[in-house]
Amino acid sequence: MPTRIIGDTPPRLPAELIARFAAVPVAVVVDLLEGRTQVDPAIRPLRRIAGGPTLLGSAVTACCDPQDYGAVHHAIAVAEAGDVVVIDAGGRRDVAMIGDLLSTAARRKGIVGLVADGAVRDTGILGGWGDFAVFTRHVTARGPASKDGGTVDAPATIGGAPVRPRDLILGDDDGIVVIPREAAEGLIAKAEERAQAEIGWERRLAAGETTLAVFGVPDAVRA
Template identity: 90%
Template sequence: MPTRIIAKTPPRLDADLIARFAAVPVAVVVDLLEGRTQVDPAIRPLRRIAGGPALLGSAVTAVCDPKDYGAVHHAIAVAEAGDVVVIDAGGRSDVAMIGDLLSTAARRKGIVGLVADGAVRDTGILGGWGDFAVFTRHVTARGPASKDGGTVDAVATIGGATVHPRDLILGDDDGVVVIPRDAAEGLIDKAEERARAEIGWETRLSAGETTLAVFGVPDAVRA
């Protein structure tokens, strides 16, 4: 069965709204969403993101059949600049769904990175790019066996989190969180407020206040 592309998908969120999430840590969003859309922490970035841009963009999903990466090719073709390719390979470690050649093609289009619940390869190259963030569960040298299956822009599951097409993907050194498309507008003000609060807490701690005072920890009872 050839790779299927789901034609009817939601539009991307407004670019200005997406950009506002760039200043918000993953941990803030995870806390506000009570962990419901946190991706399994075993899916890690290939390189440290500290000091560089976080992974942030609209999701284009590639739901892969076993050992087949056809959906990844087509997801890259469908994706636009600023998007994130989300690869649902069922967490398998047996074959890499993407390496440097497909990632180079994606990067050339302006795709900002990928999240793979599966394996990638050519990590010496992928891990050296500062403008293309790669998060993956596994690394393996073995490539796929076929390229004519899977589905693009179907609902995917990545590290236990459900990803709908054009949901927002946010990643940093703490991991990845899915921001449901329909929740993003209502979440951003709270997320920015929490991020500002954390800066204030850091300032107070730097000035010598205790964590007890800064965080309003109740008094302990001495036994």
Template identity: 60%
Template sequence: MPTRIFQPEGTRLPTSLVEEWRKIPAAVVADLLRGTGHVDAGIRPLRRFGTKSWLVGSAITARCEGADYGAVHHAIDVAEAGDVVVVDAGGRSDAAMIGELLSGSARRKGIVGVIVDGAVRDAGMLSEWADFAIFSRWVTPRGPSSMEGGSVNEPISFGGVPVSPFDLIIGDDDGLVIVPRGRAEELLTPALARVKAEVEWEAVLATGRSTIEVFNVPKAEKAQ
């Protein structure tokens, strides 16, 4: 069956809203979502982000069938600048779904990254691109075997988390978190407040006060 391209419901999040989310690290988002949005920890970035910036963008989904990567080609084709291509390859390790050539094409379009529940290749080159992020579960030299199946912009499961087109992807050195599109505006204010609070906690702890005091940890009992 040829690759199928679905018409997503809704529209991309406003650019201004996405830009505000660039201030929020993955750990803060994961805590706000109370364990429902963080992706399997086995999916890791190829390069370290450090503390300066991380991956943030709207999802374009690609569901691959077996070792076929047709959906990845079509997802890159329909994605726009600022998007993240989210590849559900079923976690398989024996065939890379993307490498330098496709990633380079995506990068030139302004796509900010590709995340793969599966394998990638050309890791040496991809890990050198500071303006394009790759997360994957595996790295392998073997490429795909066909390019005529799968689907684009269909709801998928990625690393154990549901992902729909235009959901917000946030990824840094801690891992990946998915913010449902419908909750991105609602969660922004508490996320920014948590970031502010963490800065304040750090300043107070730097004065020598204990974490027991600062975080109001319940008293412990002495063991008999």
């Protein structure tokens, strides 16, 4: 069966709203959403960048059949600048769903990165790009066997977290969280408030206050 592309997808969120999440750590969003859309921490970034998100954009999903990467090709074709290609390969490690050639094509389009619940290869190249973030569960040298299956822009599952087309993907050194598209507008003010509160806590700690005072920890009972 040829690769299918689901045509009825929601519009992308406003760029101004997406940009506001760039100042919000993944940990803040995970806590606010009580971990419901946190991606399995085993899916890690190839490169580490201290400070700020390394990945932020609207999801274009590629749901791959075993050993087939047709959906990845078509997801890159569908994606626009600022998007994130999300590869649902079922966590398989047998073949890489993407390497440097497809990633270079994505990068040239302005796609900001990818998340693979599966494997990637050519990591020496992919891990060296500062403008294209790659998160993956596995790395393997073996390539796929076919390119004519899978589905683009279908609901996917990445590391146990549901991802729908045009949900927001936010990633940093702590991992990835999926921000449901319909929740983003109501979440951003709370996330910004929490991020600012953490800055205030850091200042109080730097001034010499104890963690007990800063975090309002109840008194302990001496035994």
